[in-house]
Amino acid sequence: MAPQRPKGAGALDKDNRPALSPAPVPSRSSELYAALDLGTNSCRMLIAQPKGSGFHVVDSFSKSVQLGAGLEKTGRLSRGSMARTVQALRICQQKLKRNKVGRMRLVATEACRRALNGDEFMRRIQRETGLRLDIIKPEEEAQLAAISCAPLVNRKTENLLVVDIGGGSTELVWIDISKVPKKDRAQSIMRLHSGFKQAASDVPSAKVVDWISVPLGVATLRDQFNDVEDDAARFALMSWFFEENLQDFTPYQSAQPQERFQIVGTSGTVTTVAASHLGLKRYDRTKIDGLRMTSEQ
Template identity: 55%
Template sequence: MKGSPPYRPELALTGVAPQMRPQRNTSPRKGAPRGGRPQSGGRKLYAALDLGTNSCRMLIAAPHEGSFQIVDAFSKSVKLGKDLERSGALSDAAIGRTLSALQVCASKIRRHNVKRVRLVATEACRRARNGDAFLRQVTRQTGLKLDLIDPAEEARLAVISCAPLVDPDAAQVLVIDIGGGSTELVWLDIGEVAPEERRRAIMKMRLARRRGTDPEAASGGLKVVDWISVPLGVATLHERFADVVDNRSRFALMSWYFEEQMAEFTPYMDAELPDYLSSFQMIGTSGTVTTVGAAHLGLTRYDRTVVDGMRLSGDEINAVIDGFLGSEFHGKIGQLGIGLDRADLVLSGAAILQTLLRVWPTDQLRVADRGLREGMLYAMMSADGVLKKDG
């Protein structure tokens, strides 16, 4: 199947968005209950499910001050988009794996009696010719009604999830979300937003398809310079170059091809960009970024509490990636507890990450173990007014 062009609608910011969607995390959050069956303590519970190209992930959480406390979680590699690049459709095997995972999610939602939910599907279902039929099948067989969100909503939710990690002295922020089937880049100008107001402004941000609203009036000075959804993620990029045997050759081809696909992104074309690097922050959210962080720390067992929010220099990231490209690639991946079936996805994700660092050199990348699920939870709770300290 031919690659589709990057989705980059004209940007505008409008008021508070409707429901949203969060991403992944199976490790207990700070303050989350450990061991035994989680208890909600009578609090209102929220569920957020993200069905992506490679994984099905869900969080069930309760509001806790300015954030939330995880009550239950689920994460499963379902490979929904396997062979989608070649066939253009979701396979029967992939559908079967995914339905089994969604049955588990439906059971958890019922068991916890969750009433406030946001369940979304992304790139694989957007691209597959049988994507709509599959989502109807999901509803029939599991009772779950998944919302097929567009790239603008996907990008917005990823940014919302990262709002707590924005540095107070940053004026320009690039959030990158490397998914299984697509990669979202959102460039924010927050120089005119007071540090104490930035989280609230980002929570209220909405990416619209067309210009025409006043972004400053809608979001307290926050501006979106540009955003893009590149239809290449770790799974789709790997499939496109799977026939190249040599790791370094495949890596170089993936990096070149990804850079070509984001060529229309305004910050990529803008020759004046180096002028803002002194106040520039890059935040990366994805399994690729957290894997690089864990590898840099030498972890043999993943620990979200030390990875989420950590900072990596460009040199440190390049050193880890260079190690991935060596002859001991599978051994290094195995040390991280990552199955060999996912090893090649780490390589394609690393090609995307290193391409972005080459285009926009930065002293530090902020690592975010969070994404669409967290974004959905923050958005729902903010809309309900239950985040007591969300400023």
């Protein structure tokens, strides 16, 4: 499956300050919000309450459901993986009900996009749990990844690369904010929620130089190369194959290093790397979210 795109460096020094969170403050501060992401490997949910310019996490859930197990071979979601997922979503439904969540966004990504029975599974989920999930397109997944990273953007950053490595796909978004005033850079990225192609405006805005979605993630790469027994050879083949799929992404065509360049990573793969760096025996979201690492680290 070919990478998808619209038609037509290293991390910053840890002493640099990130921009303030641009999250809007709803009029009803007591109202709870929820976001649920059903991916190829995991089912994750956060329930949060507006607090100041950001959100306070009230409840959370994360479970490895391995929804995409066997998808590479059959093109379908298996009975076992769907059963595990429904069980996890029942827990999510109970949490949503118990917390009396007022507004929510529930989405499914690559595994359900690719599976021949993806839409059928969405109907089953609604029938058995009462939850209605939307299978989102790659561009919207990339948009959500980009705007979710806005609070972490450093005031000095002029070029930003958002990296979202999931179980079944990888999204990369390169954003140029060099013409945006420093105090407005995080907010300009938040405005990308309306789409990567921004309408013409006299106000300086974030410019998406390029983005790409590749149907390769940690789970799909593992399944495609599981017949290679030697670990070093398997890793080398995975790396080569992955980079081949990224050759058309603009940064690969540019030999010039970008000034004031920042990389922000999101999703399970990046958080696992961060947890490993910290030596955590048990995952702790409070220690991972917003963690800054140098290229050497």
